[in-house]
Amino acid sequence: MCKWIVVLLSFLLCVNAQAVTNLTALSEQGIEQWQAKEFSGKSIYSVEQYKGQMTLKAISQNSASGLVLEKKIDLLNTPYLSWSWLVEKTLPQLDEQSKSGDDFIARIYVVIDGGLFIWNTKSLNYVWSSNQAKGALWDNAFAGSRVKMLAIQGQGSKSGVWYQEKRNVYQDLIDTFGDKGSAKANQKAYQYIDMIAIMTDTDNCGRDAESYYGDIFFSE
Template sequence: MKRRWHSIRHKALVLSVGPAWVALATAAAATPVHVGSFATDSEALPSPWQVVRLDQRVPATRYRATRWDGRAAVEATADGSMALLARPLTVDLQATPVLCWLWRVEGALQKADLRQKAGDDYAARVYVTFSLPPQALDLGLRMKLALGRSLYGASVPDAAVNYVWDNKHPVGTRAFNAYTDRAAMVVQRSGKEQTGRWVSERANVVADATKAFGPLPFTASQLAVASDTDNTGEQMRAGFAELHFVGADEPCQFSAGAAP
């Protein structure tokens, strides 16, 4: 009789919480949002990716779609040059705040230094920009952003996080960009040790933006990749592939063969 009573209680518990538990589990397992596969039959860059030149006086880094070691990727070739390869971004950062990507560089820059304007170059960078509601910005900051956009165009963001492959600063180094305190720099990879092969990355963009700018209602607006050598005049070849967003507790969805 006692055993039967426990069985009845167990069934009642399952019936009472079962649907809610299933709904919660379904909501927690967010579907990955793929934003950069670069799969194409030609070297043409797939829509909606576009080359964005921040300064028309600076030569543009060249980009092409390719297969690199069997991966559908974009190749960046920099020669004293700078331009972003960018696309607009519409991602629910509450559901999928983690950006995953693969990248590689074929060497390290020699003269770069992220803390100096003259050294503001990176073998590779992944750049996420955010828009913020006007009420989240004080009057002084709104005026500062308006001035910046009058000088450099609409590409000046409300806030941005740059994940960079640096030449000398330790992984985990954080600083603001040498030109603007609206762009936070995060050293995601550094030095020559893992050059010449695909390396996988994972970063919570909301957590990193919050560390830099405080707890604000961030809305993702643009994703960009770049190889940037206009300040140092150096040469670099870099690649990017398989960019996607996942939930905070979900694994990245890479194809096989990338170094962790």
């Protein structure tokens, strides 16, 4: 019996020791550490209960603003980004690969800051697409190949339903921006991200969107 207790305690200690970085902690108003970034008009973000969980509610009415968290994340230690999201309104009949249709009811994106060498800055956008197929990948209409758009949800995804997501960001960066040819070179290029952002925007199409985000966290 004692042996099994020791094994159980060891297992619990290993589970508790796993690295988890909760970036929002919505039940504790953790979103307060995020900074508003306005591009065109102001989307409204608020923390509230919705359909059984604490959420970050996002309302966009012909606007484009987001919430930004400047935080260096070591993707070798915590490569997995997890979150949940739900949308109530989609944006049909948009060409999201064009400048006039570059609007998304929900998106979470990560940024590698190139510093003074702005051409080295890279951003991967995980988007809820209104008209692209799930899994579609394309260059941003405004920023080109430095900003990649990846449809995590797309045509056929249901409104009013929570979706749970988990992505290996480190591997996604390699897959979308290119394998550097060796593990060492990939680590040099993609080990760290410097910024995470949330945005629901409709400034190009001039419509309304309503979306909800659950806690956003990185883990082993």
